[in-house]
Amino acid sequence: MNPLIYLDHHATTPIAPEVLAAMMPFFTEHFGNPGSPHAYGWAAESAVKLARETIASAINATADELIFTSGATEANNLAIKGVAESYLSQGKHIITVATEHSAVLEPCRYLQSLGFELTILAVQSDGLIDLALLKSALRDDTILVSVMVANNEIGVVQPIAEIGQLCHNKGILFHTDAAQALGYIPLDVEAMNIDLMSMTAHKVYGPKGIGALYVRRRNPRVQLSPQLHGGDQERGLRSGTLYPPQIVGFGKAVELAVADLSDESKRLAKLRDRLLSGLVMELGSTGCLVNGTMDHRLSRNLNISIPEIDPSRLALELGKSIALSSGSACATKSRKPSHVLEAIGRSPELAFSSLRFGLGRGTTTMEINRAIEVIGAAVRLQA
Numbered sequence: 001m002n003p004l005i006y007l008d009h010h011a012t013t014p015i016a017p018e019v020l021a022a023m024m025p026f027f028t029e030h031f032g033n034p035g036s037p038h039a040y041g042w043a044a045e046s047a048v049k050l051a052r053e054t055i056a057s058a059i060n061a062t063a064d065e066l067i068f069t070s071g072a073t074e075a076n077n078l079a080i081k082g083v084a085e086s087y088l089s090q091g092k093h094i095i096t097v098a099t100e101h102s103a104v105l106e107p108c109r110y111l112q113s114l115g116f117e118l119t120i121l122a123v124q125s126d127g128l129i130d131l132a133l134l135k136s137a138l139r140d141d142t143i144l145v146s147v148m149v150a151n152n153e154i155g156v157v158q159p160i161a162e163i164g165q166l167c168h169n170k171g172i173l174f175h176t177d178a179a180q181a182l183g184y185i186p187l188d189v190e191a192m193n194i195d196l197m198s199m200t201a202h203k204v205y206g207p208k209g210i211g212a213l214y215v216r217r218r219n220p221r222v223q224l225s226p227q228l229h230g231g232d233q234e235r236g237l238r239s240g241t242l243y244p245p246q247i248v249g250f251g252k253a254v255e256l257a258v259a260d261l262s263d264e265s266k267r268l269a270k271l272r273d274r275l276l277s278g279l280v281m282e283l284g285s286t287g288c289l290v291n292g293t294m295d296h297r298l299s300r301n302l303n304i305s306i307p308e309i310d311p312s313r314l315a316l317e318l319g320k321s322i323a324l325s326s327g328s329a330c331a332t333k334s335r336k337p338s339h340v341l342e343a344i345g346r347s348p349e350l351a352f353s354s355l356r357f358g359l360g361r362g363t364t365t366m367e368i369n370r371a372i373e374v375i376g377a378a379v380r381l382q383a
């Protein structure tokens, strides 16, 4: 057993061995530029094409609807700024949600600084958005709604198909950040009424530095202003030489995750529920407050607040044996409580004393049992 238990899979995941193996030849013998008109180029190009088809079919899109990017941050920026620039003449109103990742909130705030109007919807105390509230926020000059599929802190999964339907009823484009959802919950851009969707490989056992934006080409055909200008790769929407090892790795990672989605999701849900009930046994139900609904949630996520502990002491204690993310760890960087926990109504104290668990492919029952023990002991140390 690894002495350091890794429960931070929402931050990133290790590369699967199969993914690394698939990538290797594209660093060495097949090093060509996919844009080159010769055999080196063709080898790289055909591998990129295959990966593109794999990822597209995993989300019920077509290959020509995917734009490779450096990750979900870039995909979010391209979607939000690209739509804002393209649809300027139709309106300047954008809607997003208080619990979004900063890679959505910050591009939106940037646009606001340029004169766009921004509505940031509140969420309910369970982390879900209120569909009636969204409906009443939609205006004639609204050009884009951006709501994430699954939250990276509390794992709450929004009703994406219903949100997309509300947007489409009014002819408004719908973007979703699926960084935490791809490979974990079934995604279907048709059934879920999605027009733009951001994805990243490194949250699903693929390499860092690669992701994609799905851009709908039919009903409606989404117009997008490029944010990187250059050699016209990716139909002019994202210039720059494609990175075949990363793209091949992304394709392999998605193929593996989708093939095993339902079994792995059940396994993780069992482990996660074991973790929760173990923590409740150790800390008592008033000593372990769950953040976000348990009913619409990623099976690998748990987020709790532990009242009346010194969060930095706890983090220090846990850091010796468990790699996980805590409210205080974030705070050392930003000195601010999590905006997600704040949005669901947690006090700054409870936000700072939160622990985010992200279980993953390597997580075992033994590790979960050990984590429960270690956390119980660390909290008792403070009593």
Ligand SMILES: *Cc1c(COP(=O)(O)O)cnc(C)c1O
Binding pocket: 010, 011, 070, 071, 072, 073, 074, 101, 103, 148, 150, 151, 152, 177, 178, 179, 180, 199, 200, 201, 203, 209, 210, 211
């Ligand atoms: C990780 C993450 C991102 C950023 O993705 P990168 O590929 O690291 O840029 C964006 N949104 C969510 C919800 C994430 O979890």
